[in-house]
Amino acid sequence: MSDPRRRLPSMDSLLKRPEVGAWIDRYGRETVKDALRRALDGERSAAGGGPGPAGRDPRCGGG
Numbered sequence: 001m002s003d004p005r006r007r008l009p010s011m012d013s014l015l016k017r018p019e020v021g022a023w024i025d026r027y028g029r030e031t032v033k034d035a036l037r038r039a040l041d042g043e044r045s046a047a048g049g050g051p052g053p054a055g056r057d058p059r060c061g062g063g
Helices: 011-015 018-027 029-046
Strands: none
Touching: 011 018, 011 029, 018 029
């Protein structure tokens, strides 16, 4: 069985999307990256994969 987390887009691919570029222009790159990271971590957790690489909890400001 394939890991459903593999279907999630990479951060790099998300940052290259035109609509994300518009968010970066409006809110700043770090703010958008933080929001995307939280969203991806949430999706990973929902798929049963835990909080992400090395058990990092995005609420702790690590990254």
